[in-house]
Amino acid sequence: GAGVSQSPSNKVTEKGKDVELRCDPISGHTALYWYRQSLGQGLEFLIYFQGNSAPDKSGLPSDRFSAERTGGSVSTLTIQRTQQEDSAVYLCASSLSGQRLLLPGGYTFGSGTRLTVV
Amino acid sequence: AQTVTQSQPEMSVQEAETVTLSCTYDTSESDYYLFWYKQPPSRQMILVIRQEAYKQQNATENRFSVNFQKAAKSFSLKISDSQLGDAAMYFCAYRIPLTGTASKLTFGTGTRLQVTL
Numbered sequence: 001g002a003g004v005s006q007s008p009s010n011k012v013t014e015k016g017k018d019v020e021l022r023c024d025p026i027s028g029h030t031a032l033y034w035y036r037q038s039l040g041q042g043l044e045f046l047i048y049f050q051g052n053s054a055p056d057k058s059g060l061p062s063d064r065f066s067a068e069r070t071g072g073s074v075s076t077l078t079i080q081r082t083q084q085e086d087s088a089v090y091l092c093a094s095s096l097s098g099q100r101l102l103l104p105g106g107y108t109f110g111s112g113t114r115l116t117v118v
Numbered sequence: 119a120q121t122v123t124q125s126q127p128e129m130s131v132q133e134a135e136t137v138t139l140s141c142t143y144d145t146s147e148s149d150y151y152l153f154w155y156k157q158p159p160s161r162q163m164i165l166v167i168r169q170e171a172y173k174q175q176n177a178t179e180n181r182f183s184v185n186f187q188k189a190a191k192s193f194s195l196k197i198s199d200s201q202l203g204d205a206a207m208y209f210c211a212y213r214i215p216l217t218g219t220a221s222k223l224t225f226g227t228g229t230r231l232q233v234t235l
Binding site: 031033035040041042043044045048056059089091093095107109110111112114 | 122124127160161162163164165209211221222223224225226227228
């Protein structure tokens with residue numbers, strides 16, 4: 001697609017429920033990132049996918065968080081047994097990669113999913 | 119670890135005036151990239167301007183320019199002739215120019231810019 005698409009745009013869920021957030025990156029972008037933006041905070045790195053390599057999960061805050069990327073394209077971030085502190089905007093970004101980037105900007109962000117846990 | 123600090127949670131500027139947003143960072147790397155991103159209410163992060171650390175010349179993009187002080191690890195954003203559409207959250211970010219896990223962006227906590235008539 002023309003941009004990074006995220007769905008749903010907004011999600012309200014009850015504490016303890018599982019949620020799935022979807023990211024559809026730009027076609028041809030091999031790198032995909034998930035960030036979390038809590039109220040009053042900057043963007044916190046969660047996870048990074050690069051092609052067929054093992055993802056960098058170093059930013060995931062707990063084992064309730066997981067993500068997968070099927071076929072090198074669409075990614076799903078899953079949060080199990082949601083807690084109120086999980087309430088945040090979850091942003092996805094994609095970029096070209098595979099070599100030293102000549103264009104150091106390179107990232108295209110989606111509009112995020114605002115998750116509210118009540 | 120790299121850190122990015124934005125010490126101004128909120129700033130205000132009158133339309134047509136100039137405002138400067140501050141950013142400092144901490145790194146032991148000599149080669150890196152710095153960015154300013156704008157986040158309007160739509161939530162999408164929009165790249166405003168970028169600076170490669172090896173370049174001494176400050177980057178400019180129309181009304182946006184930076185003051186990059188490598189020794190001081192300072193990277194401020196100047197917005198000239200401010201417009202109502204400039205109102206947004208502004209994030210400073212840092213990245214090392216490598217692929218793989220090191221290519222993730224590290225962000226500051228943001229500065230909310232208000233533009234008044």
